[in-house]
Amino acid sequence: MSWTLSFLLLLLLLFHSQQATQDLTEVLNQIWRLDTNRLKPGTDYIISLQGSAGFVPQGSNYARDLARAPLFKYVNEDKLRSIETYLHFVNLLDNYESSTGVSERVTSEELQENRLFINSMMETDVMKHAHKYLVRKRQSPSDPEQFKKQLYDIWFRLYHRDKSGGEDSCGFEHVFVGETKFGQEIMGLHNWVQFYLLEKHGHVDYKGYKARDRKNTPDEDDHVLNLQFSWKGLVKPLGSCFLGVSPEFEVALFTIIFLMSNEKKTSVVVKVDEYVLELVVYRHGRSIGTSFPKLLSSNHKDL
Known part of the structure:
Protein backbone atom coordinates (compact mmCIF):
# COMPACT_ATOMS: atom_id res chain seq x y z
CA MET A 1 0.00 0.00 0.00
CA SER A 2 1.40 3.40 -0.98
CA TRP A 3 2.09 6.13 1.55
CA THR A 4 -0.55 8.36 -0.11
CA LEU A 5 -3.26 5.69 0.14
CA SER A 6 -2.33 4.96 3.77
CA PHE A 7 -2.56 8.67 4.60
CA LEU A 8 -5.97 8.98 2.90
CA LEU A 9 -7.28 5.95 4.81
CA LEU A 10 -6.04 7.49 8.07
CA LEU A 11 -7.83 10.75 7.27
CA LEU A 12 -10.99 8.81 6.47
CA LEU A 13 -10.81 6.93 9.78
CA LEU A 14 -10.27 10.19 11.67
CA PHE A 15 -13.22 11.78 9.87
CA HIS A 16 -15.53 8.89 10.74
CA SER A 17 -14.27 8.94 14.34
CA GLN A 18 -15.01 12.66 14.64
CA GLN A 19 -18.45 12.18 13.06
CA ALA A 20 -19.22 9.33 15.49
CA THR A 21 -18.16 11.44 18.49
CA GLN A 22 -20.24 14.37 17.28
CA ASP A 23 -23.24 12.10 16.74
CA LEU A 24 -22.82 10.61 20.22
CA THR A 25 -22.48 14.07 21.77
CA GLU A 26 -25.72 15.18 20.14
CA VAL A 27 -27.79 12.23 21.37
CA LEU A 28 -26.34 12.40 24.91
CA ASN A 29 -27.16 16.11 25.11
CA GLN A 30 -30.66 15.39 23.88
CA ILE A 31 -31.32 12.81 26.60
CA TRP A 32 -29.80 15.26 29.11
CA ARG A 33 -32.37 17.86 28.06
CA LEU A 34 -35.14 15.27 28.26
CA ASP A 35 -34.21 14.22 31.79
CA THR A 36 -37.07 16.02 33.54
CA ASN A 37 -36.73 13.66 36.53
CA ARG A 38 -33.27 15.03 37.29
CA LEU A 39 -33.12 16.59 40.76
CA LYS A 40 -32.01 20.22 41.10
CA PRO A 41 -28.86 21.01 43.10
CA GLY A 42 -29.44 23.43 45.95
CA THR A 43 -33.18 22.68 45.87
CA ASP A 44 -33.80 18.93 45.66
CA TYR A 45 -30.42 18.01 47.08
CA ILE A 46 -27.58 19.84 48.81
CA ILE A 47 -24.02 18.56 49.05
CA SER A 48 -21.02 19.60 51.13
CA LEU A 49 -17.76 19.12 49.21
CA GLN A 50 -15.40 20.07 52.06
CA GLY A 51 -11.73 19.10 51.50
CA SER A 52 -9.76 17.68 48.62
CA ALA A 53 -8.99 14.00 49.32
CA GLY A 54 -5.39 12.86 49.50
CA PHE A 55 -3.36 10.11 47.89
CA VAL A 56 -3.99 6.50 48.97
CA PRO A 57 -1.19 4.00 48.17
CA GLN A 58 -2.27 0.94 46.20
CA GLY A 59 -3.52 -1.81 48.50
CA SER A 60 -3.93 0.54 51.46
CA ASN A 61 -7.23 0.86 53.27
CA TYR A 62 -6.34 4.00 55.18
CA ALA A 63 -7.27 7.43 53.92
CA ARG A 64 -7.02 10.72 55.75
CA ASP A 65 -10.53 12.08 56.23
CA LEU A 66 -10.73 15.54 54.66
CA ALA A 67 -14.51 15.64 54.99
CA ARG A 68 -15.74 15.36 58.54
CA ALA A 69 -19.38 15.85 57.51
CA PRO A 70 -21.36 13.70 55.05
CA LEU A 71 -21.37 14.53 51.35
CA PHE A 72 -25.16 14.90 51.27
CA LYS A 73 -26.66 17.52 53.57
CA TYR A 74 -30.15 17.09 52.16
CA VAL A 75 -32.05 15.02 49.58
CA ASN A 76 -35.74 15.42 48.80
CA GLU A 77 -36.83 11.86 49.57
CA ASP A 78 -40.39 12.63 48.54
CA LYS A 79 -39.15 12.65 44.95
CA LEU A 80 -37.35 9.34 45.45
CA ARG A 81 -40.68 7.88 46.54
CA SER A 82 -43.02 9.67 44.13
CA ILE A 83 -41.12 9.41 40.83
CA GLU A 84 -41.66 5.88 39.54
CA THR A 85 -38.19 5.22 38.16
CA TYR A 86 -36.54 6.25 41.44
CA LEU A 87 -39.05 4.21 43.45
CA HIS A 88 -38.43 1.03 41.45
CA PHE A 89 -34.70 1.71 41.35
CA VAL A 90 -34.43 1.94 45.15
CA ASN A 91 -36.34 -1.35 45.47
CA LEU A 92 -33.49 -3.09 43.61
CA LEU A 93 -30.66 -1.96 45.85
CA ASP A 94 -31.08 -4.68 48.50
CA ASN A 95 -31.27 -7.57 46.03
CA TYR A 96 -27.56 -8.43 45.85
CA GLU A 97 -24.71 -10.07 47.76
CA SER A 98 -21.91 -7.50 47.79
CA SER A 99 -19.02 -9.96 47.81
CA THR A 100 -17.82 -11.46 44.54
CA GLY A 101 -17.58 -15.24 44.56
CA VAL A 102 -20.94 -15.54 46.34
CA SER A 103 -23.58 -16.77 43.91
CA GLU A 104 -26.59 -14.53 43.44
CA ARG A 105 -30.01 -16.08 43.97
CA VAL A 106 -32.73 -14.16 42.20
CA THR A 124 -39.83 8.18 30.07
CA ASP A 125 -38.85 10.47 27.21
CA VAL A 126 -35.21 9.74 28.01
CA MET A 127 -35.46 6.04 27.28
CA LYS A 128 -37.87 6.50 24.36
CA HIS A 129 -35.35 8.78 22.67
CA ALA A 130 -32.44 6.43 23.44
CA HIS A 131 -34.44 3.54 21.95
CA LYS A 132 -35.29 5.53 18.83
CA TYR A 133 -31.62 6.43 18.36
CA LEU A 134 -30.43 2.83 18.80
CA VAL A 135 -33.05 1.57 16.34
CA ARG A 136 -31.87 4.15 13.79
CA LYS A 137 -28.30 2.97 14.36
CA ARG A 138 -29.44 -0.66 13.93
CA GLN A 139 -28.23 -1.62 17.39
CA SER A 140 -31.61 -2.39 18.94
CA PRO A 141 -34.89 -3.99 17.85
CA SER A 142 -37.76 -1.61 17.13
CA ASP A 143 -40.22 -3.71 19.13
CA PRO A 144 -40.30 -2.20 22.67
CA GLU A 145 -40.70 -5.64 24.27
CA GLN A 146 -37.60 -6.93 22.51
CA PHE A 147 -35.73 -3.78 23.53
CA LYS A 148 -36.72 -4.42 27.15
CA LYS A 149 -35.22 -7.90 26.84
CA GLN A 150 -32.03 -6.35 25.44
CA LEU A 151 -31.86 -3.96 28.39
CA TYR A 152 -32.40 -6.88 30.76
CA ASP A 153 -29.51 -8.83 29.24
CA ILE A 154 -27.20 -5.82 29.34
CA TRP A 155 -27.92 -4.84 32.94
CA PHE A 156 -29.45 -7.77 34.85
CA ARG A 157 -28.22 -10.99 33.27
CA LEU A 158 -26.01 -12.73 35.84
CA TYR A 159 -22.43 -13.69 35.00
CA HIS A 160 -19.22 -14.85 36.66
CA ARG A 161 -17.05 -11.98 37.88
CA ASP A 162 -15.05 -14.26 40.20
CA LYS A 163 -14.38 -17.37 38.10
CA SER A 164 -13.99 -19.57 41.18
CA GLY A 165 -17.63 -19.18 42.16
CA GLY A 166 -21.09 -19.21 40.61
CA GLU A 167 -22.89 -16.41 38.81
CA ASP A 168 -22.08 -13.66 41.27
CA SER A 169 -22.54 -10.37 39.46
CA CYS A 170 -24.34 -8.30 36.83
CA GLY A 171 -23.94 -4.85 35.34
CA PHE A 172 -26.61 -3.29 37.53
CA GLU A 173 -25.12 -4.64 40.74
CA HIS A 174 -21.61 -3.51 39.91
CA VAL A 175 -22.41 -0.02 38.62
CA PHE A 176 -25.33 1.02 40.81
CA VAL A 177 -25.11 -1.10 43.98
CA GLY A 178 -21.38 -1.77 44.41
CA GLU A 179 -19.34 -4.90 45.13
CA THR A 180 -16.29 -5.96 47.10
CA LYS A 181 -13.53 -8.19 45.75
CA PHE A 182 -12.16 -10.77 48.21
CA GLY A 183 -12.83 -8.31 51.02
CA GLN A 184 -9.89 -6.27 49.73
CA GLU A 185 -11.24 -3.83 47.16
CA ILE A 186 -14.36 -1.78 46.44
CA MET A 187 -15.63 -2.21 42.91
CA GLY A 188 -18.27 -0.13 41.18
CA LEU A 189 -20.72 1.85 43.33
CA HIS A 190 -21.06 4.73 40.89
CA ASN A 191 -24.58 5.86 41.75
CA TRP A 192 -25.51 8.90 43.82
CA VAL A 193 -28.82 7.53 45.18
CA GLN A 194 -27.13 4.39 46.50
CA PHE A 195 -24.32 6.51 47.97
CA TYR A 196 -26.81 8.81 49.68
CA LEU A 197 -28.79 5.93 51.19
CA LEU A 198 -25.63 4.14 52.38
CA GLU A 199 -24.33 7.40 53.85
CA LYS A 200 -27.66 8.12 55.55
CA HIS A 201 -27.40 4.79 57.41
CA GLY A 202 -23.72 5.24 58.27
CA HIS A 203 -22.39 2.60 55.88
CA VAL A 204 -20.13 4.81 53.74
CA ASP A 205 -17.80 7.60 54.79
CA TYR A 206 -17.09 10.37 52.31
CA LYS A 207 -13.41 11.37 52.50
CA GLY A 208 -13.37 14.34 50.12
CA TYR A 209 -13.53 15.28 46.47
CA LYS A 210 -10.89 14.53 43.85
CA ALA A 211 -9.91 17.21 41.33
CA ARG A 212 -7.56 17.02 38.37
CA ASP A 213 -6.00 20.36 39.35
CA ARG A 214 -6.81 23.60 41.13
CA LYS A 215 -8.43 25.07 38.03
CA ASN A 216 -10.96 22.24 37.94
CA THR A 217 -12.09 21.98 41.54
CA SER A 230 -14.74 4.11 52.47
CA TRP A 231 -17.26 1.26 52.59
CA LYS A 232 -17.21 -2.06 54.46
CA GLY A 233 -13.81 -1.22 55.97
CA LEU A 234 -12.29 -0.59 52.53
CA VAL A 235 -11.23 2.62 50.80
CA LYS A 236 -12.00 3.58 47.23
CA PRO A 237 -9.17 6.02 46.40
CA LEU A 238 -10.99 7.41 43.37
CA GLY A 239 -14.64 6.94 42.53
CA SER A 240 -16.96 8.91 40.32
CA CYS A 241 -20.67 9.40 39.82
CA PHE A 242 -23.34 11.65 38.41
CA LEU A 243 -25.27 13.68 40.98
CA GLY A 244 -29.01 14.27 40.84
CA VAL A 245 -29.56 12.59 37.47
CA SER A 246 -32.36 10.07 37.07
CA PRO A 247 -31.75 6.32 36.89
CA GLU A 248 -33.13 6.24 33.34
CA PHE A 249 -30.58 8.85 32.23
CA GLU A 250 -27.63 6.75 33.41
CA VAL A 251 -29.04 3.51 32.00
CA ALA A 252 -29.79 5.16 28.65
CA LEU A 253 -26.40 6.88 28.40
CA PHE A 254 -24.29 3.83 29.18
CA THR A 255 -26.51 1.51 27.11
CA ILE A 256 -25.91 3.71 24.07
CA ILE A 257 -22.15 3.70 24.56
CA PHE A 258 -22.15 -0.06 25.20
CA LEU A 259 -24.13 -0.88 22.06
CA MET A 260 -22.25 1.53 19.80
CA SER A 261 -18.93 -0.27 20.38
CA ASN A 262 -17.74 -3.87 20.35
CA GLU A 263 -14.50 -3.09 22.20
CA LYS A 264 -13.83 -4.60 25.61
CA LYS A 265 -13.20 -1.06 26.88
CA THR A 266 -14.80 2.00 25.37
CA SER A 267 -13.74 5.46 26.48
CA VAL A 268 -15.18 8.59 24.89
CA VAL A 269 -14.71 12.25 25.76
CA VAL A 270 -17.84 14.31 25.18
CA LYS A 271 -19.29 17.62 26.30
CA VAL A 272 -22.69 17.08 27.93
CA ASP A 273 -24.35 20.35 28.92
CA GLU A 274 -21.58 22.31 30.69
CA TYR A 275 -19.45 19.25 31.53
CA VAL A 276 -16.53 17.75 29.65
CA LEU A 277 -16.70 14.08 30.59
CA GLU A 278 -14.80 10.92 29.94
CA LEU A 279 -17.43 8.18 29.76
CA VAL A 280 -16.04 4.68 30.28
CA VAL A 281 -17.77 1.35 29.61
CA TYR A 282 -16.27 -2.12 30.02
CA ARG A 283 -17.92 -5.04 28.27
CA HIS A 284 -18.50 -8.44 29.90
CA GLY A 285 -19.71 -10.50 26.95
CA ARG A 286 -23.25 -9.37 26.13
CA SER A 287 -23.49 -7.41 29.36
CA ILE A 288 -21.95 -4.36 30.98
CA GLY A 289 -18.98 -5.08 33.23
CA THR A 290 -18.73 -1.55 34.55
CA SER A 291 -19.49 1.99 33.46
CA PHE A 292 -18.78 5.37 34.98
CA PRO A 293 -18.25 9.07 34.21
CA LYS A 294 -15.10 11.06 34.95
CA LEU A 295 -15.44 14.82 35.28
CA LEU A 296 -12.65 16.48 33.29
CA SER A 297 -13.86 20.07 33.50
CA SER A 298 -16.94 22.29 33.39
CA ASN A 299 -17.51 25.59 31.63
CA HIS A 300 -17.51 27.81 34.71
CA LYS A 301 -13.99 26.58 35.51
CA ASP A 302 -11.83 27.85 32.67
CA LEU A 303 -13.12 25.63 29.90
Whole structure:
Protein backbone atom coordinates (compact mmCIF):
# COMPACT_ATOMS: atom_id res chain seq x y z
CA MET A 1 0.00 0.00 0.00
CA SER A 2 1.40 3.40 -0.98
CA TRP A 3 2.09 6.13 1.55
CA THR A 4 -0.55 8.36 -0.11
CA LEU A 5 -3.26 5.69 0.14
CA SER A 6 -2.33 4.96 3.77
CA PHE A 7 -2.56 8.67 4.60
CA LEU A 8 -5.97 8.98 2.90
CA LEU A 9 -7.28 5.95 4.81
CA LEU A 10 -6.04 7.49 8.07
CA LEU A 11 -7.83 10.75 7.27
CA LEU A 12 -10.99 8.81 6.47
CA LEU A 13 -10.81 6.93 9.78
CA LEU A 14 -10.27 10.19 11.67
CA PHE A 15 -13.22 11.78 9.87
CA HIS A 16 -15.53 8.89 10.74
CA SER A 17 -14.27 8.94 14.34
CA GLN A 18 -15.01 12.66 14.64
CA GLN A 19 -18.45 12.18 13.06
CA ALA A 20 -19.22 9.33 15.49
CA THR A 21 -18.16 11.44 18.49
CA GLN A 22 -20.24 14.37 17.28
CA ASP A 23 -23.24 12.10 16.74
CA LEU A 24 -22.82 10.61 20.22
CA THR A 25 -22.48 14.07 21.77
CA GLU A 26 -25.72 15.18 20.14
CA VAL A 27 -27.79 12.23 21.37
CA LEU A 28 -26.34 12.40 24.91
CA ASN A 29 -27.16 16.11 25.11
CA GLN A 30 -30.66 15.39 23.88
CA ILE A 31 -31.32 12.81 26.60
CA TRP A 32 -29.80 15.26 29.11
CA ARG A 33 -32.37 17.86 28.06
CA LEU A 34 -35.14 15.27 28.26
CA ASP A 35 -34.21 14.22 31.79
CA THR A 36 -37.07 16.02 33.54
CA ASN A 37 -36.73 13.66 36.53
CA ARG A 38 -33.27 15.03 37.29
CA LEU A 39 -33.12 16.59 40.76
CA LYS A 40 -32.01 20.22 41.10
CA PRO A 41 -28.86 21.01 43.10
CA GLY A 42 -29.44 23.43 45.95
CA THR A 43 -33.18 22.68 45.87
CA ASP A 44 -33.80 18.93 45.66
CA TYR A 45 -30.42 18.01 47.08
CA ILE A 46 -27.58 19.84 48.81
CA ILE A 47 -24.02 18.56 49.05
CA SER A 48 -21.02 19.60 51.13
CA LEU A 49 -17.76 19.12 49.21
CA GLN A 50 -15.40 20.07 52.06
CA GLY A 51 -11.73 19.10 51.50
CA SER A 52 -9.76 17.68 48.62
CA ALA A 53 -8.99 14.00 49.32
CA GLY A 54 -5.39 12.86 49.50
CA PHE A 55 -3.36 10.11 47.89
CA VAL A 56 -3.99 6.50 48.97
CA PRO A 57 -1.19 4.00 48.17
CA GLN A 58 -2.27 0.94 46.20
CA GLY A 59 -3.52 -1.81 48.50
CA SER A 60 -3.93 0.54 51.46
CA ASN A 61 -7.23 0.86 53.27
CA TYR A 62 -6.34 4.00 55.18
CA ALA A 63 -7.27 7.43 53.92
CA ARG A 64 -7.02 10.72 55.75
CA ASP A 65 -10.53 12.08 56.23
CA LEU A 66 -10.73 15.54 54.66
CA ALA A 67 -14.51 15.64 54.99
CA ARG A 68 -15.74 15.36 58.54
CA ALA A 69 -19.38 15.85 57.51
CA PRO A 70 -21.36 13.70 55.05
CA LEU A 71 -21.37 14.53 51.35
CA PHE A 72 -25.16 14.90 51.27
CA LYS A 73 -26.66 17.52 53.57
CA TYR A 74 -30.15 17.09 52.16
CA VAL A 75 -32.05 15.02 49.58
CA ASN A 76 -35.74 15.42 48.80
CA GLU A 77 -36.83 11.86 49.57
CA ASP A 78 -40.39 12.63 48.54
CA LYS A 79 -39.15 12.65 44.95
CA LEU A 80 -37.35 9.34 45.45
CA ARG A 81 -40.68 7.88 46.54
CA SER A 82 -43.02 9.67 44.13
CA ILE A 83 -41.12 9.41 40.83
CA GLU A 84 -41.66 5.88 39.54
CA THR A 85 -38.19 5.22 38.16
CA TYR A 86 -36.54 6.25 41.44
CA LEU A 87 -39.05 4.21 43.45
CA HIS A 88 -38.43 1.03 41.45
CA PHE A 89 -34.70 1.71 41.35
CA VAL A 90 -34.43 1.94 45.15
CA ASN A 91 -36.34 -1.35 45.47
CA LEU A 92 -33.49 -3.09 43.61
CA LEU A 93 -30.66 -1.96 45.85
CA ASP A 94 -31.08 -4.68 48.50
CA ASN A 95 -31.27 -7.57 46.03
CA TYR A 96 -27.56 -8.43 45.85
CA GLU A 97 -24.71 -10.07 47.76
CA SER A 98 -21.91 -7.50 47.79
CA SER A 99 -19.02 -9.96 47.81
CA THR A 100 -17.82 -11.46 44.54
CA GLY A 101 -17.58 -15.24 44.56
CA VAL A 102 -20.94 -15.54 46.34
CA SER A 103 -23.58 -16.77 43.91
CA GLU A 104 -26.59 -14.53 43.44
CA ARG A 105 -30.01 -16.08 43.97
CA VAL A 106 -32.73 -14.16 42.20
CA THR A 107 -36.22 -14.67 43.61
CA SER A 108 -39.43 -14.34 41.59
CA GLU A 109 -40.13 -11.14 43.53
CA GLU A 110 -36.75 -9.71 42.52
CA LEU A 111 -37.35 -10.67 38.88
CA GLN A 112 -40.59 -8.73 39.03
CA GLU A 113 -38.79 -5.74 40.57
CA ASN A 114 -36.29 -5.79 37.70
CA ARG A 115 -39.12 -5.80 35.15
CA LEU A 116 -41.00 -3.01 36.92
CA PHE A 117 -37.88 -0.86 36.83
CA ILE A 118 -37.34 -1.46 33.10
CA ASN A 119 -41.03 -0.86 32.36
CA SER A 120 -40.98 2.43 34.27
CA MET A 121 -37.89 3.61 32.38
CA MET A 122 -39.55 2.80 29.04
CA GLU A 123 -42.31 5.27 29.91
CA THR A 124 -39.83 8.18 30.07
CA ASP A 125 -38.85 10.47 27.21
CA VAL A 126 -35.21 9.74 28.01
CA MET A 127 -35.46 6.04 27.28
CA LYS A 128 -37.87 6.50 24.36
CA HIS A 129 -35.35 8.78 22.67
CA ALA A 130 -32.44 6.43 23.44
CA HIS A 131 -34.44 3.54 21.95
CA LYS A 132 -35.29 5.53 18.83
CA TYR A 133 -31.62 6.43 18.36
CA LEU A 134 -30.43 2.83 18.80
CA VAL A 135 -33.05 1.57 16.34
CA ARG A 136 -31.87 4.15 13.79
CA LYS A 137 -28.30 2.97 14.36
CA ARG A 138 -29.44 -0.66 13.93
CA GLN A 139 -28.23 -1.62 17.39
CA SER A 140 -31.61 -2.39 18.94
CA PRO A 141 -34.89 -3.99 17.85
CA SER A 142 -37.76 -1.61 17.13
CA ASP A 143 -40.22 -3.71 19.13
CA PRO A 144 -40.30 -2.20 22.67
CA GLU A 145 -40.70 -5.64 24.27
CA GLN A 146 -37.60 -6.93 22.51
CA PHE A 147 -35.73 -3.78 23.53
CA LYS A 148 -36.72 -4.42 27.15
CA LYS A 149 -35.22 -7.90 26.84
CA GLN A 150 -32.03 -6.35 25.44
CA LEU A 151 -31.86 -3.96 28.39
CA TYR A 152 -32.40 -6.88 30.76
CA ASP A 153 -29.51 -8.83 29.24
CA ILE A 154 -27.20 -5.82 29.34
CA TRP A 155 -27.92 -4.84 32.94
CA PHE A 156 -29.45 -7.77 34.85
CA ARG A 157 -28.22 -10.99 33.27
CA LEU A 158 -26.01 -12.73 35.84
CA TYR A 159 -22.43 -13.69 35.00
CA HIS A 160 -19.22 -14.85 36.66
CA ARG A 161 -17.05 -11.98 37.88
CA ASP A 162 -15.05 -14.26 40.20
CA LYS A 163 -14.38 -17.37 38.10
CA SER A 164 -13.99 -19.57 41.18
CA GLY A 165 -17.63 -19.18 42.16
CA GLY A 166 -21.09 -19.21 40.61
CA GLU A 167 -22.89 -16.41 38.81
CA ASP A 168 -22.08 -13.66 41.27
CA SER A 169 -22.54 -10.37 39.46
CA CYS A 170 -24.34 -8.30 36.83
CA GLY A 171 -23.94 -4.85 35.34
CA PHE A 172 -26.61 -3.29 37.53
CA GLU A 173 -25.12 -4.64 40.74
CA HIS A 174 -21.61 -3.51 39.91
CA VAL A 175 -22.41 -0.02 38.62
CA PHE A 176 -25.33 1.02 40.81
CA VAL A 177 -25.11 -1.10 43.98
CA GLY A 178 -21.38 -1.77 44.41
CA GLU A 179 -19.34 -4.90 45.13
CA THR A 180 -16.29 -5.96 47.10
CA LYS A 181 -13.53 -8.19 45.75
CA PHE A 182 -12.16 -10.77 48.21
CA GLY A 183 -12.83 -8.31 51.02
CA GLN A 184 -9.89 -6.27 49.73
CA GLU A 185 -11.24 -3.83 47.16
CA ILE A 186 -14.36 -1.78 46.44
CA MET A 187 -15.63 -2.21 42.91
CA GLY A 188 -18.27 -0.13 41.18
CA LEU A 189 -20.72 1.85 43.33
CA HIS A 190 -21.06 4.73 40.89
CA ASN A 191 -24.58 5.86 41.75
CA TRP A 192 -25.51 8.90 43.82
CA VAL A 193 -28.82 7.53 45.18
CA GLN A 194 -27.13 4.39 46.50
CA PHE A 195 -24.32 6.51 47.97
CA TYR A 196 -26.81 8.81 49.68
CA LEU A 197 -28.79 5.93 51.19
CA LEU A 198 -25.63 4.14 52.38
CA GLU A 199 -24.33 7.40 53.85
CA LYS A 200 -27.66 8.12 55.55
CA HIS A 201 -27.40 4.79 57.41
CA GLY A 202 -23.72 5.24 58.27
CA HIS A 203 -22.39 2.60 55.88
CA VAL A 204 -20.13 4.81 53.74
CA ASP A 205 -17.80 7.60 54.79
CA TYR A 206 -17.09 10.37 52.31
CA LYS A 207 -13.41 11.37 52.50
CA GLY A 208 -13.37 14.34 50.12
CA TYR A 209 -13.53 15.28 46.47
CA LYS A 210 -10.89 14.53 43.85
CA ALA A 211 -9.91 17.21 41.33
CA ARG A 212 -7.56 17.02 38.37
CA ASP A 213 -6.00 20.36 39.35
CA ARG A 214 -6.81 23.60 41.13
CA LYS A 215 -8.43 25.07 38.03
CA ASN A 216 -10.96 22.24 37.94
CA THR A 217 -12.09 21.98 41.54
CA PRO A 218 -15.76 20.89 41.69
CA ASP A 219 -18.69 23.12 42.48
CA GLU A 220 -21.60 22.21 44.76
CA ASP A 221 -23.97 22.80 41.83
CA ASP A 222 -22.17 20.29 39.62
CA HIS A 223 -23.97 17.17 38.42
CA VAL A 224 -20.78 15.05 38.27
CA LEU A 225 -18.25 14.37 41.03
CA ASN A 226 -14.96 12.51 41.42
CA LEU A 227 -14.63 11.46 45.06
CA GLN A 228 -12.96 9.25 47.64
CA PHE A 229 -14.83 7.17 50.23
CA SER A 230 -14.74 4.11 52.47
CA TRP A 231 -17.26 1.26 52.59
CA LYS A 232 -17.21 -2.06 54.46
CA GLY A 233 -13.81 -1.22 55.97
CA LEU A 234 -12.29 -0.59 52.53
CA VAL A 235 -11.23 2.62 50.80
CA LYS A 236 -12.00 3.58 47.23
CA PRO A 237 -9.17 6.02 46.40
CA LEU A 238 -10.99 7.41 43.37
CA GLY A 239 -14.64 6.94 42.53
CA SER A 240 -16.96 8.91 40.32
CA CYS A 241 -20.67 9.40 39.82
CA PHE A 242 -23.34 11.65 38.41
CA LEU A 243 -25.27 13.68 40.98
CA GLY A 244 -29.01 14.27 40.84
CA VAL A 245 -29.56 12.59 37.47
CA SER A 246 -32.36 10.07 37.07
CA PRO A 247 -31.75 6.32 36.89
CA GLU A 248 -33.13 6.24 33.34
CA PHE A 249 -30.58 8.85 32.23
CA GLU A 250 -27.63 6.75 33.41
CA VAL A 251 -29.04 3.51 32.00
CA ALA A 252 -29.79 5.16 28.65
CA LEU A 253 -26.40 6.88 28.40
CA PHE A 254 -24.29 3.83 29.18
CA THR A 255 -26.51 1.51 27.11
CA ILE A 256 -25.91 3.71 24.07
CA ILE A 257 -22.15 3.70 24.56
CA PHE A 258 -22.15 -0.06 25.20
CA LEU A 259 -24.13 -0.88 22.06
CA MET A 260 -22.25 1.53 19.80
CA SER A 261 -18.93 -0.27 20.38
CA ASN A 262 -17.74 -3.87 20.35
CA GLU A 263 -14.50 -3.09 22.20
CA LYS A 264 -13.83 -4.60 25.61
CA LYS A 265 -13.20 -1.06 26.88
CA THR A 266 -14.80 2.00 25.37
CA SER A 267 -13.74 5.46 26.48
CA VAL A 268 -15.18 8.59 24.89
CA VAL A 269 -14.71 12.25 25.76
CA VAL A 270 -17.84 14.31 25.18
CA LYS A 271 -19.29 17.62 26.30
CA VAL A 272 -22.69 17.08 27.93
CA ASP A 273 -24.35 20.35 28.92
CA GLU A 274 -21.58 22.31 30.69
CA TYR A 275 -19.45 19.25 31.53
CA VAL A 276 -16.53 17.75 29.65
CA LEU A 277 -16.70 14.08 30.59
CA GLU A 278 -14.80 10.92 29.94
CA LEU A 279 -17.43 8.18 29.76
CA VAL A 280 -16.04 4.68 30.28
CA VAL A 281 -17.77 1.35 29.61
CA TYR A 282 -16.27 -2.12 30.02
CA ARG A 283 -17.92 -5.04 28.27
CA HIS A 284 -18.50 -8.44 29.90
CA GLY A 285 -19.71 -10.50 26.95
CA ARG A 286 -23.25 -9.37 26.13
CA SER A 287 -23.49 -7.41 29.36
CA ILE A 288 -21.95 -4.36 30.98
CA GLY A 289 -18.98 -5.08 33.23
CA THR A 290 -18.73 -1.55 34.55
CA SER A 291 -19.49 1.99 33.46
CA PHE A 292 -18.78 5.37 34.98
CA PRO A 293 -18.25 9.07 34.21
CA LYS A 294 -15.10 11.06 34.95
CA LEU A 295 -15.44 14.82 35.28
CA LEU A 296 -12.65 16.48 33.29
CA SER A 297 -13.86 20.07 33.50
CA SER A 298 -16.94 22.29 33.39
CA ASN A 299 -17.51 25.59 31.63
CA HIS A 300 -17.51 27.81 34.71
CA LYS A 301 -13.99 26.58 35.51
CA ASP A 302 -11.83 27.85 32.67
CA LEU A 303 -13.12 25.63 29.90
